[in-house]
Amino acid sequence: MFPLLVLFQNMSENCSKPNFSLAQASDMLKSLYDLTTSQIHTLPSYDDQNFYVLSTNGNEYVLKISNSEDSKNPTLIEVQTFAMSFLLENGIPTQKGIPTTTGQLMSLRELDCGYGRQKYLVRLLSYLPGKNISKVPLTPQLLYETGKMAAKVDKVLQNMKHPSVSVLDRDNFVWKLSNLPALEKVLYVLDGDRLQEVMKSVIELFKSSVAPQYPYFRKCINQGDFNDLNLLVQPDTNGCYKICGIIDFGDMNSGFYVHELAIAIMHMMVIHPNPIDVGGAVLAGWESELPLNEAERDCLYVLVLARFCQVVCYVCHSLLTQPENEYLIMWSKKVSHIFWDFSKLNKEHVEKIWFHGAKI
Template sequence: MSMKHAQPHFSQSQVTEMMKRLFDLTPSEIRSLPSYDDQNFHVVSAEGGEYVLKIMNSEDSKNYVLIEMQTYAMSVLHENGLPAQTVVPTTSGQLMSLEETDCGCGPQKYLVRLMTYLPGTTVSKVPLTPQLLYEIGKTAARMDKILHKMEHPHLGVLQRENFRWSLSNIPLLEGYIHLLDGEPLQEVVKSVIHQYKTSVIPKRSNFRECINHGDFNELNVLVQPEGDGHRISGILDFGDMNTGYFIHELAIAIMYMMTIHPEPVDVGGPVLAGWESVLPLNEAEKDCLYVLVLSRFCQSLVLARHSVMLHPENEEYLMITSRRGIHVLHRLWELGKEQVEKVWFQSAAQFSDKK
């Protein structure tokens, strides 16, 4: 089943009915929130309180244990002082409810969760100061450290073997590379995959394992004004959680912040300094950081192209990040590993000295 068919299309009256029946809450205001293949609503209740009602697409709704694991991870982070959403139980004490309805393609089952609402604006909408980038690196490291200590009988469900968004699975991109036929980008992607196979895979045994959030991007980090700058007020979207390595999370955070910064190469230093204030890198991790950041760019660009084929109606949205990403990837590739690492590691050291 394609994601398009699996996407829920609940009406506001259905949302009102569910809120009353499942949570004994009366919505006074319901606003649709953007989502790629689920359905999210910001709900203000007459009883006083703001929530996000999340309705999963019918395909992901089948992965009950995986969703349960993601929900548990959010609560663990929240208990440990990080701003993650928590789930509001139904009146019967359930964290999720499986709702069956026909959204236009026959009766389907959709997992419904009510979450606490986190205030703030996405980090994509505020100036990325070095201090904020430092906080982003620090928060990402704290998050993975907490997730690494998490205990749960179903942790194994996070070992997502052929999950194409895992940085452990860069060679899977070879199956999509034909989508770039005739573009200069194809040669860069091929070269990065080759670098990954020859320089990252042999060193992977020295990486420290953990559980990754896996999508620490500019739309999944919320901030609020504080003093002269901003503080992080929310971490969203645990749908890409998987077992991986600490260094993967750092590479992902650097890559996404580069896509929204006017001087992308300058992003690495402060994020790295923030990360290392919690988790200093070992030699193997340092040596692979550059190729891992480039690898995430390749994943993002190639898989966006794949998504455009499946959802041509979303092309404009999907290609916004892509156009910027292609430019940044070419720039990083032209500068080369030695030059980029020099900028990152020197500015990280200077940043840490000031702390």
């Protein structure tokens, strides 16, 4: 069976997303970390389960429970956790893993959260204060900083050494941007939706104009998910907001630098009142660290469209099995109409706005 369908079938049949109660989470904290909770509540998530924790010792944490599918690949999660520490050591504001009482950075627990006993990888991470970037005015300077930070993260990750770094190849990972053609197998979720034909056109454009350019793209390790929930900001002494935290490295994969830029632009478009204006400022910040080459520049427009396709299609698919997931509902409402409007703008028009904006 096609790997994409296997993944979605497993997610549906095995109820991959954890659904632990606050009491169960508190019990894990006590048994694994000898922590007693003063406050605990859930945090937004896509397919894992996250809890904010304030312990009685006054420290704040995030308890992260990986879904049952990802928990089958502890090496991947080990590399993700290592990457966060590596970035932190190199000046990037990320979380760090907190060891259990026995010194482990992750623990595999076989538990029942409503779907029968399954194995889940549990980690405790440091808490990063700050607001989601979508909660503050998205100024040109903050967009510039977003692009700059995205480039910095991937440049640092390119220097990361780990014996299992090859696990990030993730050739069948559905969110890997180079895997856009895999969407063809799940486009049925948009039957009757006007966006289905748009996606078919983007996939064909991707095959004909982007895929042949891959030999000219520069390779790297992508953080893979520069969205508003994963970027935290705080005001500086001048009252301007600065990025103070990057969270969630579950989508890390071996890709190309320009993929990260396209992902960042697309996700900033979703939270900006004038989406088309986003690209120039993000691109300017990116190119202050890593100027695009000719091939990367020529494919940026289609790659942003490609990311829109992935988000809209996979969120719609996940809503079939998680109709009450507020995170998915939010994304579905936000992204679809912006994607539709953006898809009506031709490449030359968009590039004129973005590339001119990047020179300012």
